[in-house]
Amino acid sequence: MEKEFFDAIIIGRGLAGLSAAIETPKNKNTAVFFSEKIHEKNSSSFKAQGGIACAIGKTDSIEMHFQDTIKVGAGLCNENAVKILVEKGKEKIKELIDLGFEFDSGENGIKLGLEAGHSKNRILHSNGDNTGKEVTGFYLKLAKEKNIHFFPEHKLKELIAVKGTGKAVVFENKIIHFNSLIFASGGYSSLYSKSTNKESFGEANSIALNAGIELMDLEFEQFHPTTIKDNNFLLSERLRGEGAFLVNDLNEKFMKSIPGKSLATRDVVSIEMINQIKKGRKVFLDCRKIENLKEKFPSIYSKTKELGLKIEEELIEVEPAAHYSIGGIKIDLNARTNLKNVFAAGEASCSGVHGANRLASNSLLEAIVFGSIAGVNALKEKKNEVLKKEPKINPIKSGTDFNLSFLQELMWKYTGIRRKKDRLEKALKEIKKMQSNNCTFLAEKIIDSALKREESRGCHYRVDFLETIKKPEHSIIK
Ligand code: SIN
Numbered sequence: 235m236e237k238e239f240f241d242a243i244i245i246g247r248g249l250a251g252l253s254a255a256i257e258t259p260k261n262k263n264t265a266v267f268f269s270e271k272i273h274e275k276n277s278s279s280f281k282a283q284g285g286i287a288c289a290i291g292k293t294d295s296i297e298m299h300f301q302d303t304i305k306v307g308a309g310l311c312n313e314n315a316v317k318i319l320v321e322k323g324k325e326k327i328k329e330l331i332d333l334g335f336e337f338d339s340g341e342n343g344i345k346l347g348l349e350a351g352h353s354k355n356r357i358l359h360s361n362g363d364n365t366g367k368e369v370t371g372f373y374l375k376l377a378k379e380k381n382i383h384f385f386p387e388h389k390l391k392e393l394i395a396v397k398g399t400g401k402a403v404v405f406e407n408k409i410i411h412f413n414s415l416i417f418a419s420g421g422y423s424s425l426y427s428k429s430t431n432k433e434s435f436g437e438a439n440s441i442a443l444n445a446g447i448e449l450m451d452l453e454f455e456q457f458h459p460t461t462i463k464d465n466n467f468l469l470s471e472r473l474r475g476e477g478a479f480l481v482n483d484l485n486e487k488f489m490k491s492i493p494g495k496s497l498a499t500r501d502v503v504s505i506e507m508i509n510q511i512k513k514g515r516k517v518f519l520d521c522r523k524i525e526n527l528k529e530k531f532p533s534i535y536s537k538t539k540e541l542g543l544k545i546e547e548e549l550i551e552v553e554p555a556a557h558y559s560i561g562g563i564k565i566d567l568n569a570r571t572n573l574k575n576v577f578a579a580g581e582a583s584c585s586g587v588h589g590a591n592r593l594a595s596n597s598l599l600e601a602i603v604f605g606s607i608a609g610v611n612a613l614k615e616k617k618n619e620v621l622k623k624e625p626k627i628n629p630i631k632s633g634t635d636f637n638l639s640f641l642q643e644l645m646w647k648y649t650g651i652r653r654k655k656d657r658l659e660k661a662l663k664e665i666k667k668m669q670s671n672n673c674t675f676l677a678e679k680i681i682d683s684a685l686k687r688e689e690s691r692g693c694h695y696r697v698d699f700l701e702t703i704k705k706p707e708h709s710i711i712k
Pocket of ligand 1: 282594
């Protein structure tokens with residue numbers, strides 16, 4: 235096997251990975267490995283429609299952004315992490331603008347959109363609903379100016395760690411040694427059959443756990459209420475921020491009496507929609523009152539057109555889908571895992587910044603902020619001794635060449651929005667019968683965490699435990 239060495243290795247080239255990579259100083263080299271089949275177009279950051287939350291409005295403040303994040307996080311946020319997010323986030327957005335990145339602006343400066351859970355209009359966009367694509371593309375350009383080596387089509391197989399230190403990563407036919415490693419490998423929403431993500435199976439989380447890295451809060455999967463029925467295409471929450479609303483096939487505005495109405499937080503809207511669907515109702519998004527929809531939402535407009543839907547004239551049937559993995563690789567405020575020289579950032583990680591429910595459009599901000607923290611710290615790591623002989627390890631089978639759709643159906647049906655002990659146990663029993671691999675391994679851990687959390691909190695909704703426990707605790711998987 236070919237052997238190579240890099241100062242820092244980054245797994246994933248979404249926004250968190252790129253934000254870490256651009257911290258590479260002149261005298262260091264960084265390697266970015268990623269496995270996406272259509273490269274950047276499959277990264278969740280690239281596809282993000284919503285935007286970036288940042289308190290730049292005249293009547294807004296960092297404190298208000300902090301409070302909104304804490305409130306939506308339902309008692310489980312790490313306040314120090316949230317403080318870093320909102321403070322450093324604002325600095326990073328200013329830096330981005332100084333570097334020439336353009337957010338959508340009007341006569342009164344940068345336009346600020348509204349999404350659920352925000353007490354102010356504070357969502358910055360670029361090229362309408364293409365913010366993820368624009369900002370990821372911008373970071374990619376910055377990264378290409380540095381000593382960064384990109385390795386596409388490299389799927390991580392394994393992490394070798396010895397006595398609390400990460401040593402090397404294993405790919406199909408390569409072992410790469412490193413001083414430091416950053417997981418920026420995304421979430422695990424694709425483990426659910428209905429999902430806005432396509433290639434996010436969380437395999438790297440299983441690999442990390444297998445190497446002794448702790449995971450946290452896996453039960454908190456955030457479901458997004460509005461995807462096109464049976465298509466999984468996201469209809470951004472900002473549509474509702476611009477005046478779209480939910481209605482059923484009896485023309486009832488079923489969110490009318492709920493605080494926040496159609497723009498209540500995602501957990502609330504998703505549960506109400508599932509209740510409607512269980513009663514036999516169909517749910518629709520009415521976007522007909524939005525002015526200049528085509529200009530504000532170019533990619534949603536063209537996608538719906540491609541599907542033969544006239545979003546400006548007709549109701550669009552919608553349903554919730556798994557959208558964002560709050561849980562992941564446990565990190566501290568320096569983006570460190572419990573392995574000495576291994577870091578994580580973005581959706582792959584869990585710092586507690588989102589608590590039990592993520593505030594809309596905080597994820598790109600998190601990717602930028604914690605990606606940068608991970609990059610700065612990882613690139614300061616001392617020289618790592620290269621292993622003379624690789625120790626024997628027990629890799630878990632990787633890849634999705636098994637009955638993936640059976641697993642995804644189980645996850646959606648039994649561990650989705652409405653959870654209950656007997657249904658979670660049924661899913662677990664079925665999964666244990668499958669041949670173990672990175673996906674089933676992680677799915678089992680998600681269900682274990684969901685079973686242990688005997689309460690309803692944020693996006694974890696237990697129909698058999700509706701109460702919220704007074705003193706919340708994180709779920710740690712070792
Ligand atoms: C959306 O556009 O509704 C998604 C934004 C997000 O997930 O933060």
